[in-house]
């Protein structure tokens with residue numbers, strides 16, 4: 001999923017699967033749909 005996070009006074013959108021940060025929420029959501037990193041099992 002995508003989580004909003006604040007860093008350096010800006011809001012970033014983070015892919016919780018691979019920790020990648022995006023400035024644009026739509027980009028983060030699109031990335032997350034195709035992200036092939038797997039959620040750690042202990043979070044499921």
Ligand SMILES: [Zn+2]
Pocket residue numbers: 015016017018019020031032035036037
């Ligand atoms: Zn990702």
